[in-house]
Amino acid sequence: MHEAAVDQSLGTKNVLTSALHFAISVETLNNPPEFANELKNSAQEQVEFMLAEDQEARLLISDEEVRSVVKSRISDVLSTFLDRLSSLLLPETDLVSGFSEDNVLQTLSDIEWLCKVLPRMELMKDLVSKWADISGKILAVAENCKFDSRLWGVKMKLAEVTGKVLEAVGYGTVVLPSRSRVCLLKTWLPFMRRLKTMLESEGSQSGFRMDEDLCECIEGSMVSLVLTLPSDDQTEVLGEWMRGIELDQVKFPDLSEAFEVWCYRTKSAKRRLLERCDRLATLNPAL
Known part of the structure; x- marks a missing residue:
């Protein structure tokens, strides 16, 4: 009985960490866009459901491995966002495929989704602190005269x-x-x-x-x-x-x-x- 409970808890943890990994994934350029977006959307829905409905998942919020995964993904997605946003300042002939306005919007949507789930995990401070740190760099691009209109x-x-x-x-x-x-x-x-x-x-x-x-x-x-x-x-x-x-x-x-x-x-x-x-x-x- 005890082993079954441990196995079930471990299974829940594996599902949650896998879902979190894909929900905040930034390595989408190697996959067909439709497949990558479908996988990410499904993972985000799964995470939201588990955090709202699954008692075991809610208990795992304090697990250090789970929190480490989330913190790592927060850093990755913000770094990717800043890179993609900054790349818009390059001449259009130098733009790398995938580093377009659409990709910047997609990454911002991922950050917006994080703002929805991180308070449930008591990790919103990690995102807010990093957002505050990079705000000056974000606005240096967004307010560039090249983008006035x-x-x-x-x-x-x-x-x-x-x-x-x-x-x-x-x-x-x-x-x-x-x-x-x-x-x-x-x-x-x-x-x-x-x-x-x-x-x-x-x-x-x-x-x-x-x-x-x-x-x-x-x-x-x-x-x-x-x-x-x-x-x-x-x-x-x-x-x-x-x-x-x-x-x-x-x-x-x-x-x-x-x-x-x-x-x-x-x-x-x-x-x-x-x-x-x-x-x-x-x-x-x-x-």
């Missing part, structure tokens, strides 16, 4: 994935040091503002738009994220946000709520400081 699909998917990253940090699913939170905000806020502005100016020609749900997700996450920062960092971020409004006449993302809370806290802090100074002066008239 191109890559709308990639830019939209970047906004969606980053929205999930900001949501995880803003609402406390993932805890990062304040410096990392500030960098996330200062890196992505201008991109979100510029993307929305450009999409609105392009009108129906681009075929893309930032819908209300996405805008609310980004704004709500950024407001929550600002309010988790130390006061000096809040001042810096909100100051840059207001300067952006003056320059671009675009309020999105709307951080008014965070600004109001910051004003209230600042006034309260000053009032408490003055009250304390008054008490000290009363107790020590010579001061």
Whole structure:
């Protein structure tokens, strides 16, 4: 009975690790695209089902071998994404087969899927930390003047994935040091503002738009994220946000709520400081 239980648990573990391997696979260029995509989609569905319905699979989330597989795949998929995105800057004659806008979108879709399942495995921090580390490199490509009127699909998917990253940090699913939170905000806020502005100016020609749900997700996450920062960092971020409004006449993302809370806290802090100074002066008239 005990051996049967062990065998069953081992079998579940093997199925889960195999499914995870293919669900986050980046070695698709050696297989026919249709077969590779079908295998990946099936594996992703299997992982989602096991994490939601299979009690043994949920218990295996803490298994070090399983977690090691996932962490390794997270690093692989982010590295592949950055390589494929950067390759778009090459002259078209130098582009390698498979390193196209479609491949960048596919890798972003894989990252978006990870954002769905990693919180169930308590591994979202691994993705968020690495995304924060490479954000500057991502935007160096995405905001290249070569792509001002191109890559709308990639830019939209970047906004969606980053929205999930900001949501995880803003609402406390993932805890990062304040410096990392500030960098996330200062890196992505201008991109979100510029993307929305450009999409609105392009009108129906681009075929893309930032819908209300996405805008609310980004704004709500950024407001929550600002309010988790130390006061000096809040001042810096909100100051840059207001300067952006003056320059671009675009309020999105709307951080008014965070600004109001910051004003209230600042006034309260000053009032408490003055009250304390008054008490000290009363107790020590010579001061």
